[in-house]
Amino acid sequence: EAQVTQNPRYLITVTGKKLTVTCSQNMNHEYMSWYRQDPGLGLRQIYYSMNVEVTDKGDVPEGYKVSRKEKRNFPLILESPSPNQTSLYFCASSPSRGRGVYTEAFFGQGTRLTVV
Amino acid sequence: AQTVTQSQPEMSVQEAETVTLSCTYDTSESNYYLFWYKQPPSRQMILVIRQEAYKQQNATENRFSVNFQKAAKSFSLKISDSQLGDTAMYFCAFISDSGAGSYQLTFGKGTKLSVIP
Numbered sequence: 738e739a740q741v742t743q744n745p746r747y748l749i750t751v752t753g754k755k756l757t758v759t760c761s762q763n764m765n766h767e768y769m770s771w772y773r774q775d776p777g778l779g780l781r782q783i784y785y786s787m788n789v790e791v792t793d794k795g796d797v798p799e800g801y802k803v804s805r806k807e808k809r810n811f812p813l814i815l816e817s818p819s820p821n822q823t824s825l826y827f828c829a830s831s832p833s834r835g836r837g838v839y840t841e842a843f844f845g846q847g848t849r850l851t852v853v
Numbered sequence: 854a855q856t857v858t859q860s861q862p863e864m865s866v867q868e869a870e871t872v873t874l875s876c877t878y879d880t881s882e883s884n885y886y887l888f889w890y891k892q893p894p895s896r897q898m899i900l901v902i903r904q905e906a907y908k909q910q911n912a913t914e915n916r917f918s919v920n921f922q923k924a925a926k927s928f929s930l931k932i933s934d935s936q937l938g939d940t941a942m943y944f945c946a947f948i949s950d951s952g953a954g955s956y957q958l959t960f961g962k963g964t965k966l967s968v969i970p
Contacts, residue, residue: 777862779960779961779962779963780944782957782958785957795957825896827898840903842898842946843900847898849896
């Protein structure tokens with residue numbers, strides 16, 4: 738089954754304790770991205786990657802890191818989480834239509850993160 | 854920068870009735886894609902329908918259809934014969950077809966739809 742898999746789905750952590758949310762896709766998509774969803778704000782892009790070893794900042798990158806060592810995996814790293822990073826996080830991947838054009842995003846199940 | 858506006862934070866509809874969710878966007882691009890995503894209480898983001906800007910014909914997927922007005926930069930979603938399972942948050946999203954490796958899927962803030970039995 739074609740899918741994007743995120744883990745964990747729920748996470749409660751304390752301020753300052755490093756954590757990683759994993760994301761893996763089995764659709765051979767070049768493009769992967771991370772979003773956070775907050776009430777009244779919709780989804781905002783954190784980071785994206787257009788291919789292995791190619792990553793770039795989205796709209797809200799502060800406090801986050803990513804890496805893309807393999808095509809299928811795109812982990813999100815919070816080096817020192819803070820309470821304002823409490824949110825619902827989504828990983829997504831997108832197929833390419835060539836010419837560097839990407840279309841709809843296929844989303845993982847989401848990760849509910851609480852930082853206390 | 855592109856923006857997507859959903860002016861209805863919440864809506865409700867009676868089961869079996871028809872409801873229309875509004876979305877407007879702002880862009881200087883001539884070609885792009887528009888999407889509606891559904892997010893039920895399970896939180897999963899599900900693609901409902903997509904529209905390519907160069908296609909004049911409005912997209913349709915079973916009970917879901919869009920009214921795409923390119924000149925007005927409007928992209929509304931019509932749900933016919935509403936069902937209880939349609940209760941969800943609906944997000945409108947936009948992506949340009951500018952190529953050259955540029956990419957950002959921009960979302961509206963969402964419309965919470967409740968289907969009433």
